[in-house]
Amino acid sequence: MSTNFQVQQNSSTTDRNREKAGVNVVFSFVPCLTFLYINCVMLYTLRSKTVFRETSRYLLLYNLLLAETLQMALAQLMFLLAFGTVIMTRLVCLLVVIPTILTTVISPFNLAVMSLERYVAVCFPLRHASIVTVPSTYGAIAVVWAISFANMLIRVIMLTALDPRPFGQFMGIICAETTIFQLKIFSDFESGFVCAEFVSVGLIIILSYVGVMVAAKAASIDKVSANKASKTVLLHMIQMGLSISSTLVSTILTGLSGKVDVVTFRHIRFALFICLINLPRCLSCLIYGLRDQIIKPILMRHLRLGINLPKIKVSHSRY
Template sequence: MSENSSEQKILKGNDPIRLNLTTALVQVLVWPFIYINLFMYFTYRRKSALRTEPRFAFFAQMLLADSALFLMTDFVVVTIHVHLLLPLAFCIPFAAILHGLTHVSPTFITAMCLERYVAICFPLHHVNVFTPTRTTFVLVIVWFLSFLRPFVDLCIMLSTVPKSYLNGWNFCYYEIILVTKWHMELRGNLFILNYLVLLAILFFCYVAIIRVARRASGDNKQAASKGQRTLLLHLLQLILATLEVICPYIEAQVIRINLNTYIIVRYFNFLAFTILSRAVIPLIYGFRDEKFYAAMNSVALCKTSKVHIGK
């Protein structure tokens, strides 16, 4: 109960003008990127040539997960803006799903890097390793791993809180699931371990592709150099996602100092890291890839021609 009242105090103690501006800024940034992400996903679904390549299948799943993440995050921002408390029976599964979606993109980034590693370092085996069946299996595994920890956290919470806890009302944020100190510390340690493993895999793939690029010649060298630049982009994306994860721990320290500063840091985390890692960089990736860019142009021209015919 004290946590609920503390959270309400935090939100209501913030400058209403600043809160209105930041909420409006979120709307301005989120909705165009949701449209762009869905357009790129629609492009993937429309073009059979894209659906046959594993990296585009992984990329499409990222777009879908990030669009859902933006929609759910925007819902949380709006409820905070209007000070709307929701039943915990709704907030807890909602927060668990939202938390699971935050892990989808970093895990798919790693899968895409491994796919590029196989394609460049073992080109003759790529077709056999990433068959349609195995690609689908990887998709399922990534989604399963992304939602495994929220599911475990839910099980821990349900085993430690009384049933009356679910009858309360609160804002929808993930800390309502972490009711004990050791559980919160466990979550932080698992976060660090998870992203260290992902960064290690990316560095390994990047170094391996650099070695191939130096030894290759002609078309192979060009493909290796292109793969190297793609991995650099994914590495930047994963670093931003890591900073996005670290920010809540910074917020926990800032909240003890000043409430208004806490709100600023909270919105900055979403606008700077979430938007960059889950909207801007995927957009760059889509436009950098010649095949995907050509497919987007084709779909856009098709839509434009239909509009003119309709007129």
């Protein structure tokens, strides 16, 4: 009797855990789909007008949104694979992880370029059109992607040379960046790269912010534009911090693995997924889509699928 009771109790506990995990998936999937839709509409908006395709800051914004949209979709895919405990070969896992590594590096460096563009616009307004051109913007975007590609390529070469396990071997655990790059040298390389990324990008954004603030105090500079640019660069700094903080997720989870029970570990993983991975990817569209007075009306019309909502007239009755 006691054995049957324990089996039923364990089965009941397992069902409750599965139900809670299913609720977590729903709570992550619905907001993710919502912001993916908004980001895709924003991307379409930035390609719908000539002014967006021929203005440097909109081209940089498009590149930032493209990277963050891909990150959000890939993060949701990885979360669903982890929830379903999908076991795959090392090669398939590597092909899934590579785009994640590639797009993660783009956002911080793209924010640095966007900060430099605002600095040139405020501090060198007469030379802005000759310095920040469409070809130079595409060149800066190419450099950002090249840095990201180099980071990913170095990891793949190190994995091929240092890890003797065959790529056709099935993994006994879920696919993740930490499970495919298990050797200590990979964590050391990532720590070094993240530190270099944080210092270089942070320094560029801080210097741009200081330069804009100094220019805002000058009598010859349009103070309204300078103040607006300083707020934009400050937002870039906050976004950079949130973007780089997402790289700490794997480190935190690795440190907690084996030290907490499975249920607590899943709750922590879900909270980190929402706060440090999904949330930072949703901010760019909201920040720039609602602050920019050129983008905002076009974006709102596209979000409504071109449907014009009727205006409600309020009549004041006299009593």
